[in-house]
Amino acid sequence: MQLVINTFGTYVHVKDELFEVSFTKDGEKQKHHFASQKVTSILLSKGSAISTDAVILAIKNNIDIIVFEYDGVPIGRFWHSRPGSTSKIRKQQLEASLNEIGVFWIKNWLTRKLENQIEFLKRLKNHRPLDADNILVVIDSIITLKLKMSAINGDNIDSIDDTLRGLEGTSGRLYFQTLSSLLNERYQFKGRSFRPAKDAFNAFLNYAYGVLYSRVEKVLVIAGLDPYVGFMHRDDYNMKSMVFDFIEPYRSYADEVVFKLFSAKKVNDSYTDSITNGISLNSEGKNLLLQSLMNFLDEEKIKYNGRNQTPMNAMQMDAHNFANRLINKV
Numbered sequence: 001m002q003l004v005i006n007t008f009g010t011y012v013h014v015k016d017e018l019f020e021v022s023f024t025k026d027g028e029k030q031k032h033h034f035a036s037q038k039v040t041s042i043l044l045s046k047g048s049a050i051s052t053d054a055v056i057l058a059i060k061n062n063i064d065i066i067v068f069e070y071d072g073v074p075i076g077r078f079w080h081s082r083p084g085s086t087s088k089i090r091k092q093q094l095e096a097s098l099n100e101i102g103v104f105w106i107k108n109w110l111t112r113k114l115e116n117q118i119e120f121l122k123r124l125k126n127h128r129p130l131d132a133d134n135i136l137v138v139i140d141s142i143i144t145l146k147l148k149m150s151a152i153n154g155d156n157i158d159s160i161d162d163t164l165r166g167l168e169g170t171s172g173r174l175y176f177q178t179l180s181s182l183l184n185e186r187y188q189f190k191g192r193s194f195r196p197a198k199d200a201f202n203a204f205l206n207y208a209y210g211v212l213y214s215r216v217e218k219v220l221v222i223a224g225l226d227p228y229v230g231f232m233h234r235d236d237y238n239m240k241s242m243v244f245d246f247i248e249p250y251r252s253y254a255d256e257v258v259f260k261l262f263s264a265k266k267v268n269d270s271y272t273d274s275i276t277n278g279i280s281l282n283s284e285g286k287n288l289l290l291q292s293l294m295n296f297l298d299e300e301k302i303k304y305n306g307r308n309q310t311p312m313n314a315m316q317m318d319a320h321n322f323a324n325r326l327i328n329k330v
Contacts (some may be wrong), residue, residue, distance in 0.1 A: 001023065001034070001038055001039055001040065001041070002041045002042070002043060002294055002298075003019065003034060003039055003041070003042045003043065003046060004039055004043045004046045004286075004287075004290050004294075005042065005043060005048045005050075006043075006045035006068075006283050006286050006290075007022065007023050007045075007047075007048070007283055007285070008021070008047035008048070008049070009023060009024060009047065009048070009099055010023040010043070010047075010048040010049070010051040011023070011048070011049045011050075011051075012042065012049070012051065012054050013050070013051035013052040013053060014051065014054050014057050015033065016033075016230060017036070017057070017088050018033040018034060018035055018036070018055060019033065019034045019035075019036060019039060019042075019246055020032070020033050020059065021033075021064070022303070026255075028108025036057055036058070036061040036063065037061070039058075039061070040062040040063065040064070041062050041063060041065070041218075042054075042058060042063060042064070042065045042066070043066050043211075043214075044050075044066065044068065044209075044268075045066050045068050045265055045286075046068070046069060048065075050065070050112065055111065058078065060077065061073050061091055064077060064078075064267075065077060065078040066214045068210065069210070073325070074088045074210060074213055074217070075213040077214070077217070077276065079154055085328065086224050086327075089223075089225060089323050089327055090224070090225070090226045090229065092326040092327050093225060093226055093229050093242075093326055094155070094226075094229050095232065096231070096326060097155060097157075097229060097231050099155065099156055100154070100156065101156050101326075102153055102156065102163040102232075103153075103154050103155070103156065103157050103160065103231075103274075103289065105245075105322070106157055106164065106231050107132060107149065107150065107152065107164070107243065107275070108162075108246055109245060109248045109249050110149060110164060111146055111149055111150055111166075112248070113148065113168070113248040113249050113251060113252070114142055114145060114146040114168075114171050114247035115146065115249075116144050116249055116250075116251075116252035117142055117175045117252060117255075118143060118146070119252075120140055120252055120255065120256055121138060121139050121142075121178060121260040122139060126133035130158045131181070131182060132315045134178070135178060135180070136177045137222055137265060138174050138175070138177075141171075142174060142175065143215045145167045145170055145171045146171075148167055149164060150236075151169075152164065157231050157232050161206055161232050164232070165312055171250065172192070173191065175192070175259060176189075176191060176192055177243065177294070178261055179255070182259075182263070183201065183259075183262055183263065184262070184263075184265070184267050187199070187200055187201055187262050187267070189202060194206060194277070196275055196277055196279065197280070198279065199279060199280055200262075200267060200269075200271070200272050200278075201262060202287055203257065203272055203278075203279045203280055203281050203285070204258045204261065204262075204267070204281065205254060205255070205258045207281050207286060207289055208254035208257060208258050208289060209247075209251065209254050211290065211293055212247060212250060212251070212253065212285060212293075213243055213247060214244050214316065215238075215297065215312065216246055216247045216315065217240060217243050219312075219315045219316045219318075219319040220242060220246060220319055220328075221245065222316065222319070223316070223319035223320045223322065224320070224323050225319065225322070225323050226241050226242060227240040227241075227243045228240055228241060228242065229241065229242055230242040230243075230244060230245045230247055231245050233245055243273050245324075246322070249318075250311070250315060253293075253296065253297065253311055254293065256290050257289075257293050257296050258289070259282070260292070261288065261289065261292055265326050267285075268286065270282075270284060271284050271285030271288055272285055274287070280330050298310055298312055299310045303315060305317075306316070309328060
């Protein structure tokens, strides 16, 4: 299980070799206990605290501890001292960022992103006959953009990144315009908005992406990859650039979870708060989203190489495949 700590003032410490989570609700002190053998990760929002004893217990049991901003973006984590990385993988990763190998992988991840957008829209089309024609037009447009992306060649990513970004951006605009049009009019939105989100849908989506970033970073480190050495994003972000590269095919996981929450009318105004220049999820909204997202990532089954796998297992296998191919170990 994952312990998600997003209530202000919550304290995580150790009692009798168990994680004790204590907080105040309705004026009463509450405590819950969890065995370390059953915990896979601890997610801590700002405003909560954890003792060094709890950190040590987590490290000894290979439990990932992630610290989040209020909007779900991870800002730090505790790792055990045995990430399984090798210097050879990271050297090859750095070299690939400068040549055609990096081009291959960026094209691979971005075309898969568009493929996943197409597949999601196809599933929506099958359940919305009144909107089917309009959805099909968008699907055809994204297919055309994907073909153009596949046809691009270059010796290094710098020579083609503007073109790739343009095609990806056009696809994203068409995709999100379509998702918006399929929502209840009350929750329709005008494109993507980030920090802060301008609407409830983007507030949910931004938080879901933040959680997904932490999951992607974890699979990269376990596979021996450096989350900071990216290919396309390396010059644009003073942050974990490979996470931003590698996450692209999996953004549709978050898209689908958030869209289903809204289309199933599970979201209402009580899950968000107005903040300066935007909208933010409150603790109830975060709990609703995290429950659905964690269930999808860790419990749902998807087809992967002809077998049923959880999305997290699929991401981990993709990361290992990427690392192995960098060092010609397949």
